[in-house]
Amino acid sequence: MRISQFQKYSQRENTVTNNVLLMLSRLNDLNVAYYKSMIERLNEGSLQQSYYPQPIFTQQLGVKNGIIDGHIEIKPSKIVVETKLNTKEVIGKLIKYGEAFNVYSHNQLWHLSSVKFEEKEEIEINRRLKESYPNLKIQFNNLLFNDLIENLEGIFEENTHDMELRLLLEDFSNYCISSNLISNEEYKLLFVPTGFSFNWNMRHKMYYCPIHWHSQKFKFFGLYNWKSVRSISEIETVIEADYDFDNDNLKVYSKGHTTEQVQRLHNGLRELEENHEGLKYYVLPENNFYETDFRKTSHGGIQGYRYKDLRDFITLNDYNDVELIANELRKVNWK
Known part of the structure; x- marks a missing residue:
């Protein structure tokens, strides 16, 4: 058995915080662009300032009295993380953490837990931060452990060649799951x-992706398009298979599927007219499938897949x- 990068023997907050910081540190060590992407994804496009975790190299920079040939700038930033396990921090105590920030820094205050502040509480926190620190710009992030995992998964989606990144994702996901830091799958x-x-x-009520994607357990599945989740259902079965279009040959590696399910997949892949290898196919129910x-009301689309706890919305x-x-779900929205 391979040794995990993350400690699994304690659920105390300091251990959880240590492992979150270790994950971010390892992400930065692998590639600073991964770390930058994580911070930007967690903010979902709401950053008050551009985020630069590394030196910025420029040349021929125009200034008031001339042009600078070479210019290297390191923009200061500070992230304060308050970790809770299955509760929320007292708002008054959270506000006091603003004392750690300064005027010229890119300031982010993270509340990281298995439960989120409600929208009205988040509004209150932002209001009190502005009132208490009028000269500071502080970005408050109301985060779940789920948010870290899903965005780490999104980064891996775009860099599937990086096996070290894959191991980091697997270890951190398994740590959060085994430590009961993420929402109940039902x-x-x-x-x-x-x-x-x-x-x-x-049309075919199915979806395909690489076999190693989606490490968390879940009950409901949706198809997203044009800034909205357009369908919801459960998964009927998951088939791992390769398809050779030239010879119209479907080779199934997984077990426990009916002849009808395999035939549905075969018919759908034949229509695509292309070869597929190393994929798994979510076959969705024909009847218990609903539009x-x-x-999504916030700016921009999504970079990758998302997990949401339905209890946060309905x-x-x-x-x-x-x-x-x-x-x-038609009556509510998400950011």
């Missing part, structure tokens, strides 16, 4: 961007009625 929705394949995904409109007595969930 309420969890995974949704994926589809782009040009959206019509095919909806919805769960909209309140139901029973989360087993997928059609009801689809209807309720």
Whole structure:
């Protein structure tokens, strides 16, 4: 058994904080661009200033009295992380952490936990930060451990060649799961961007991706397109297979699928008219599959897949009625 990069023997807050910082440090060691991407993703485009975790090299820089031939600038930044396990920090105590920041720094205050502040609490925190530190610009981030994992997964999506990054993702995900730092899977929705394949995904009710993607457990699955989750269902089965279009040959490696499920996959892949290797296919139910409109209201689209806890958006007595969930999601949105 390979040794994990993250300690799993304690759930105390200082151990959790240490492992979060270790993950970020390792990410930076692998590639500073990965670390920069993580910070920007966690802010979802709401950064008050551009984030630069490394020196900026420029030449022929124009200034008031001439042109500088060479210029190297390191912009100061500071991130303060307050970690809780399954609770929220007292707001008054959180506000006091603003004393750690200064005027010329890029300041971010993170609250990291398994539960988030409600929107009205987040508004209050931002208001009190401005009132208490009128000369400072402080970016408050209301984060879940899920947010760290899903954005780390998104970075790996774009750099699947990097095996060290893959190991970091696997170890950190497994640590958070085994330490009960992430939401219960029975309420969890995974949704994926589809782009040009959206019509095919909806028509055949299936989705494909590399086998190693989506390490977290989840119950519900959605197809995302044009800044909205357009469908929701459960997963009927997951098939690992290669498809040789030239010979119309589907080679299935996984087990436990019906002949009908395999044939559905074969028919769908034949329509795509291309070879596929090293992929898994989420086959969705033909009937218990519902269109919805769960909209993203913040700026920009999503870089990769997302996990959301449905309890953060809708309140139901029973989360087993997928059609009801689809209807309720039409009434709410997310950022």
